[in-house]
Amino acid sequence: MDMIGMAIKIAILIAYAIIGTCVGLLFMGIGRKIIARVHNRVGPPFYQNFIDVAKLLSKKTNISHGWIFDLALLFSISGILLTLLFLPIGGAQLLSMDGDAFLVLYLLAIPALGFALGAGASGNPNAGVGVMRALVMMLSYELPFVITLIALMIYYDTTSLATIVKMQSIDGIKSWAITMPPFMIAAFAADMALQGMLMEQPFDIPVAPHEIASGPMVEFGGKYLGSLMLYKAIALVAETTLFVDLFLGGGVVMHSGVMAAIINFFVWLGLIFLLFVLSILIAASFPRFRIEQAFGFYWKYEAIIAAISLIWVYIMVIK
Amino acid sequence: MGLHNGDKMMRYEEWSKLARKASKKSLWMVHFCTGCGAVEMPPVMTSRYDAERFGITSMATPRQADVLLITGYLTVKTLRRVIQVYEQMQSPKYVIAFGSCTINGGMYWDSYNTIKHLEKYIPVDLYIAGCMPRPEGIINAFIKLMKLIDEGKARGWEKYQKYYDRYKENQRRVFNFEIKEEQKEEKNEEH
């Protein structure tokens, strides 16, 4: 019995990884197409990113810079997969516990640290600059994000993502957090934080291909770069899912039954797609910030917006 | 005992065919803008000619790139850097030489410090003639390169591995010449 349960869990884990990468790569391809249309270009086909990954994984030489460099990939991919397991997807959550809303934040930091290791091992100065910038970016967008998270936690009186999702799905769309005025502004702050998490413009400071030659990824080539692209695809899904879980009820519109699970899945897919398109459109229309501008943006304006919503929620709860 | 040798070869052939199909549709280039040709790259990449619809994008570093695009003449000093860049790339890798300067020296045919035939120093898969070639020419060259890759004919990187000693020999010859010239100049200054 235990063995079967284990096997099922492993199968689900693999399914998660495959769904995550496929959805992520598809989104990235569509994102490139959208940016191309904004530039008045034709753009690559929507399946371009699958081809790119296949090509990278079939490269004949793959230069490594020592075992720490290899570990970086392990860190980033395993970290992001673990995050995905803790996130409710269409209401279905594989692992859960009290306080997993905090845990997810920590787990999301693992890949960045893995990057830092790998970039350090490669010894390229550009990579070092990129990692510094990535860590500063993390420091800046996490402040408004955590404040909005705390507001949600106070309102729903829980630290578990599953409960937050459940409370929001009681009444369908009407009970989504984003329908309440204090959380509307919180959602704005969180969406800007999401833009930084996804490293899209104006916050693509850590990679900045024209400034520091794609930052931490400078020395990654061949299969290493291919795996990084896979990581990026899963990360895209995980980060947008986090937002959907916090503000859009995790995409849960129906309860109980197989049909409901399927519909919830597709609603979730549609919601993260909308979020992604939003962030792509922002990316296509803004140039890159400098690092101190981004820092100022998050800590001055975003943090204040998030704090207002926090106070508002607090007053609501006390009443 | 596993597969027979013949089967293995067949498998390998099929895999490499698939790999070639993928790599032809996603050519990432690093353009080494040396000569005048660099001005032709922005229109190729941006809205007017939009190379991205063929899966061609420019990459920031040689480690990530598949195609090395050399736009124009190379002085001996730049050649050294080009070779460094080429050797940092991960195979399979391809070289497109751009403009008549790389073919036979072009209008620098009698210059003392440019190299005349790029092919002597690194394996070139494809030349684009013209001084300078227009964006249509560049895209045409890329499509030709895709065809070559598909047929398995773009094997410059294998050639470089196989005849490494000869390429190095040629490279050393020009570099030594450069070093000698520098020493001569230093001596002249001293006197």
Ligand code: SF4
């Ligand atoms: S071929 Fe013509 S355009 Fe190109 S580098 Fe030489 S002189 Fe310049």
